[in-house]
Amino acid sequence: MVGIGPGDYREMTVRAVDALNACDVIVGYHVYVDLVKEHFPDKEFHTTPMRREVDRCKLALELAREGRDVAMICSGDAGIYGMAGLIYELLGDEGDIEVEVVGGLTAACSGAARLGAPLTHDFAVISLSDLLTPWETIERRLECAAMGDFAVALYNPSSVKRRDYLQRACDILLRHAKPETVCGAVRNIGREGEAVEVMPLAELRDYEADMFTTVFVGNSHTRVIDGHMVTPRGYRDV
Amino acid sequence: MVGIGPGDYREMTVRAVDALNACDVIVGYHVYVDLVKEHFPDKEFHTTPMRREVDRCKLALELAREGRDVAMICSGDAGIYGMAGLIYELLGDEGDIEVEVVGGLTAACSGAARLGAPLTHDFAVISLSDLLTPWETIERRLECAAMGDFAVALYNPSSVKRRDYLQRACDILLRHAKPETVCGAVRNIGREGEAVEVMPLAELRDYEADMFTTVFVGNSHTRVIDGHMVTPRGYRDV
Numbered sequence: 001m002v003g004i005g006p007g008d009y010r011e012m013t014v015r016a017v018d019a020l021n022a023c024d025v026i027v028g029y030h031v032y033v034d035l036v037k038e039h040f041p042d043k044e045f046h047t048t049p050m051r052r053e054v055d056r057c058k059l060a061l062e063l064a065r066e067g068r069d070v071a072m073i074c075s076g077d078a079g080i081y082g083m084a085g086l087i088y089e090l091l092g093d094e095g096d097i098e099v100e101v102v103g104g105l106t107a108a109c110s111g112a113a114r115l116g117a118p119l120t121h122d123f124a125v126i127s128l129s130d131l132l133t134p135w136e137t138i139e140r141r142l143e144c145a146a147m148g149d150f151a152v153a154l155y156n157p158s159s160v161k162r163r164d165y166l167q168r169a170c171d172i173l174l175r176h177a178k179p180e181t182v183c184g185a186v187r188n189i190g191r192e193g194e195a196v197e198v199m200p201l202a203e204l205r206d207y208e209a210d211m212f213t214t215v216f217v218g219n220s221h222t223r224v225i226d227g228h229m230v231t232p233r234g235y236r237d238v
Numbered sequence: 239m240v241g242i243g244p245g246d247y248r249e250m251t252v253r254a255v256d257a258l259n260a261c262d263v264i265v266g267y268h269v270y271v272d273l274v275k276e277h278f279p280d281k282e283f284h285t286t287p288m289r290r291e292v293d294r295c296k297l298a299l300e301l302a303r304e305g306r307d308v309a310m311i312c313s314g315d316a317g318i319y320g321m322a323g324l325i326y327e328l329l330g331d332e333g334d335i336e337v338e339v340v341g342g343l344t345a346a347c348s349g350a351a352r353l354g355a356p357l358t359h360d361f362a363v364i365s366l367s368d369l370l371t372p373w374e375t376i377e378r379r380l381e382c383a384a385m386g387d388f389a390v391a392l393y394n395p396s397s398v399k400r401r402d403y404l405q406r407a408c409d410i411l412l413r414h415a416k417p418e419t420v421c422g423a424v425r426n427i428g429r430e431g432e433a434v435e436v437m438p439l440a441e442l443r444d445y446e447a448d449m450f451t452t453v454f455v456g457n458s459h460t461r462v463i464d465g466h467m468v469t470p471r472g473y474r475d476v
Binding site for chain 2: 003005008009010011012013014015017018077078079080081082084085086087088089091092093094095101102103104105106109110112113114116117118119120121122123124125126127131132133137138140141143144145147148149150225226228230231232233234
């Protein structure tokens with residue numbers, strides 16, 4: 001299970017590169033396969049479409065049971081909203097396949113690096129996708145994150161079918177956070193068309209995110225310094 | 239600002255390796271400098287002791303102002319409890335030094351990969367160190383994380399002066415989470431003596447963590463599968 005990071009080959013770990021070089025076959029969602037293909041031209045690739053995660057994992061396990069050394073790639077980190085958990089669930093207690101999880105840069109980390117340092121203190125990571133999670137659970141987590149004054153990274157802030165989700169999320173956060181709370185958005189991290197924006201929470205409410213955007217909400221101490229979004233590590237003056 | 243990941247050279251990103259190869263001088267806490275030194279033997283290294291973070295950043299800025307290309311290394315990710323925020327704070331709006339943050343594998347990601355997939359769903363990252371944060375703030379965040387049924391990664395769970403902090407944290411989590419909540423601890427991630435343990439929250443309360451341990455607390459759906467700590471990505475049956 002190999003996390004390939006945000007997309008740029010250079011943001012893969014050395015261990016991930018080694019794993020892809022060493023394996024027999026690479027399985028993944030076609031968008032991620034396209035991102036790595038040119039760097040591993042001699043490999044056998046298998047792709048499945050979006051939302052066919054279970055099929056993709058079953059395919060990887062099938063190939064492994066045939067004795068192949070399979071690298072299943074995920075964007076970001078294979079364990080953060082990735083397929084690592086699903087592979088363990090599908091394997092159950094049979095344990096006939098040896099699984100190794102190779103970590104990667106999740107969007108919270110790679111996106112934060114583009115904005116400055118928004119996650120230098122305690123933070124929460126929340127996905128706004130309600131495909132596999134009841135919206136009430138997401139709402140509750142947003143509310144608790146705001147009550148705890150966590151900095152927050154929001155994954156999957158929007159899609160064609162969920163246009164107003166980011167707005168709904170901001171409205172929940174605004175119950176506890178000030179409208180001027182420093183926020184940021186990073187689009188296409190490590191890919192063509194990378195774009196970064198810093199704005200107050202009141203403005204984030206009307207921001208048009210897409211499915212390649214990661215959104216950051218600061219805590220009550222987050223500041224804008226020379227255009228960067230910065231959450232101080234502590235409350236001691238420097 | 240270069241995150242070097244958990245410690246093993248192979249878990250650095252290609253971009254971090256490139257940055258350390260390209261720079262003139264490497265600045266860091268001596269433990270982290272010792273971890274990378276052998277791979278970059280021709281570099282000039284500067285170290286400062288623990289807790290001298292402000293001095294370390296000032297030294298890096300001083301060297302940069304002399305025209306040197308400085309890589310400041312942090313363990314994990316430079317932006318997660320790392321020095322990236324402090325560098326921006328010290329620079330202020332002067333902006334006379336160009337800063338680039340190179341992300342790295344933070345312990346939440348590298349530790350999770352060792353345990354299985356404990357962070358596949360929404361999670362919170364909380365440091366138990368009260369050196370720079372009032373304990374009341376930490377308590378409040380623990381309580382909110384538990385109320386939101388977040389999986390949690392706990393950084394700095396213990397030290398010589400804070401022996402009972404993990405116990406105090408568990409007691410707060412236990413106000414909302416069940417004693418059988420699946421938890422895990424990873425010691426010396428990516429370094430000599432790496433060790434992994436999975437246990438219920440009631441047992442974590444009496445676990446002896448040290449300052450090189452990262453602790454993971456599952457959400458209400460986290461399970462043990464074949465010895466691994468796994469948080470399902472969604473609530474749909476597979």
